[in-house]
Amino acid sequence: MRRKWICLLTATLMTVFCAGPFLRSALAQGGGRIIARSQIRNTGTSDTADTVNPIGSLTLTENGGKEVFTLRVKNLFLTDLSIYMGLTNFFDGTNTPVVVVAPLPRGNIKLGSWTRTLTGTGGAPPEFQLVGIANLTDLSDIFRIDVGNPGTTNIIGGTNFITCTVTPTNGIVITVCTTNIIGGATNIFINSFAWAPVPPLVANPSASSFHTGFTMQQPSPSIDAQAHGNVRLSYNGASGRSKLDITLNGLLPGQHYALWLSDGGSNYIANTFSLSTGSSKGRGEAAHLHLDTAVGDSLPIQASSTADLTGRVFSVLDGSGFIYLTGSLP
Numbered sequence: 390m391r392r393k394w395i396c397l398l399t400a401t402l403m404t405v406f407c408a409g410p411f412l413r414s415a416l417a418q419g420g421g422r423i424i425a426r427s428q429i430r431n432t433g434t435s436d437t438a439d440t441v442n443p444i445g446s447l448t449l450t451e452n453g454g455k456e457v458f459t460l461r462v463k464n465l466f467l468t469d470l471s472i473y474m475g476l477t478n479f480f481d482g483t484n485t486p487v488v489v490v491a492p493l494p495r496g497n498i499k500l501g502s503w504t505r506t507l508t509g510t511g512g513a514p515p516e517f518q519l520v521g522i523a524n525l526t527d528l529s530d531i532f533r534i535d536v537g538n539p540g541t542t543n544i545i546g547g548t549n550f551i552t553c554t555v556t557p558t559n560g561i562v563i564t565v566c567t568t569n570i571i572g573g574a575t576n577i578f579i580n581s582f583a584w585a586p587v588p589p590l591v592a593n594p595s596a597s598s599f600h601t602g603f604t605m606q607q608p609s610p611s612i613d614a615q616a617h618g619n620v621r622l623s624y625n626g627a628s629g630r631s632k633l634d635i636t637l638n639g640l641l642p643g644q645h646y647a648l649w650l651s652d653g654g655s656n657y658i659a660n661t662f663s664l665s666t667g668s669s670k671g672r673g674e675a676a677h678l679h680l681d682t683a684v685g686d687s688l689p690i691q692a693s694s695t696a697d698l699t700g701r702v703f704s705v706l707d708g709s710g711f712i713y714l715t716g717s718l719p
Contacts (some may be wrong), residue, residue, distance in 0.1 A: 422452040423590040425529065427629035428682040429462045429536070430581050432480055433691070442687040443583035446629070447534055449525045449590055456509040458526045460493070460518070462536055462583055463502035464685070470495070470503055473535040473579060474520060480533065480584045480691040486533055487579060491516040503536070528587040533693070537581040568692055583685075586627060586693030597626035597696070605637075605703065605714035615639030615673050616713045622695040630683050631695040637662065637676040637705060637714070644707040646676050650689050651702040651717075660690030662705075 429445035445462030460472060473487040496502040507514035513522045522528060588594070602621035607614070618637035624630070640646060650659045662676035680686040692698050705714040 403623060421592060422450060423526075423592050424626065425449045425453075425588045425590040425629075426594060427585045427588055427669055428631075429585050429685060430687040432482075432535075432581050433687050438540070442685045443536070443718050445583070445585075447587070448583040449528070449587065450468075450512075451525055451590055454502070454511045456513050458507040458514055458525060459505070460506045460534065460585075461502070462493075463497075463500050465503060465536065465582055466498075466501040466700055467538060467582065468495075469538040470712075472516075472530070473507060473537055474522070475533040475535050475581075475583070475584065478530050478533055479693045479697070480535075480687070481717075482581075484542055485583070487537075487581070488520045488608060489579075493536060495716065507522070514679050526590050529589040531594050532587055532588065534585050534587065535581045537579040537582040540580040551554075553582065560684060586631075588626075594626035594629075597624065599696070601699070603716050603718055605705070605716040606713050608715060612711045613639065613641050613673070613714050616641075618705065618707075620715050620716065622698060622718075624695045629694075630681070631688055632682075633678070633680040633688060633695055634700070635662070635678040635703070639673040639711050640664075640676055640713065641707075645667055646705055646713070648678060648689060649704040649706050650698070652690050656702070658706075670686055 425448070427447045429443055429447065431443055443464050445460070447461075448457075448459045450457045470493040472490040472493050474490050476485045489505060493503045493505050496504050507516050509515060509518070509525075512518060512621055513527070515527050517525070517528075522532075528534075530595045578625055588597075591597075596701060600621070600623045602619060603619040604622060607616060615638070616639045618635060621632075621634040623632045635648065637646070646662045646664070647663065648659045649656045651657075660678055660680070662678050665675045665677075680688055681690070686693065689698065699718045702715060702717045706712055
């Protein structure tokens with residue numbers, strides 16, 4: 390497990406080092422400031438009152454030789470929070486490791502607010518350089534930012550002594566943690582309560598904004614001849630805000646409905662719908678799903694933005710697995 394962790398971290402960071410200079414050159418053509426903004430959303434791993442609805446923003450800027458990282462989050466009524474760098478651009482739970490970057494100071498205890506600004510001159514802030522990130526553009530569309538605190542370990546037998554050794558090698562920082570069990574080693578897990586993707590740093594983030602949608606279709610043969618629905622997706626590049634709205638009508642009463650989404654050739658349950666008796670046509674039941682990262686909602690399958698949902702197949706299924714509606718963007 391330790392060797393797999395180290396190999397994954399090493400391979401990922403080496404990819405960044407090779408690609409980073411070319412990405413920075415392309416993004417910074419014409420000079421001036423480049424910027425990326427995204428929004429904090431929940432991880433879906435906890436529904437307690439302390440963590441259910443974190444909201445906030447992530448802003449990265451490069452302007453000349455100055456690079457600034459700013460993270461703001463509130464509605465987290467916890468302690469010991471830190472900023473972590475995840476090794477994917479979407480939240481995938483414990484499937485990939487994270488690297489701790491810096492502690493996150495609490496601002497207002499009543500609001501559960503936390504804020505940290507990290508600044509670098511001639512490169513990324515020192516906190517990021519220590520974990521192998523030379524420039525903030527190296528994070529773009531590759532890594533994510535998590536907010537969390539220390540969790541449990543996989544130590545067997547119990548111990549109260551852990552030593553971590555940090556070894557920089559060829560610009561790559563490797564952390565190995567050992568216990569007081571001779572030859573023992575452990576992965577340190579964190580509790581992740583909020584996260585944000587890192588979109589590309591560009592001169593005009595608004596250029597990536599879009600509004601689109603499609604009408605869902607019934608399968609053949611149809612399960613419910615009255616069922617119909619619409620899907621709307623939007624993205625605001627200036628703020629990093631993603632919105633997904635799905636409205637369904639004419640559904641058979643008495644069923645629970647869920648959204649399934651294709652991902653890499655497989656279909657996964659993503660979200661359940663909120664039902665309301667009586668559709669706008671007076672037949673069957675209506676259902677809706679409204680997700681907005683501005684209020685801390687996570688997107689289906691924890692996608693980084695609605696742009697990552699385009700091209701996927703959306704399906705509406707009941708609890709028995711019958712497909713009522715399906716469709717995708719052309």
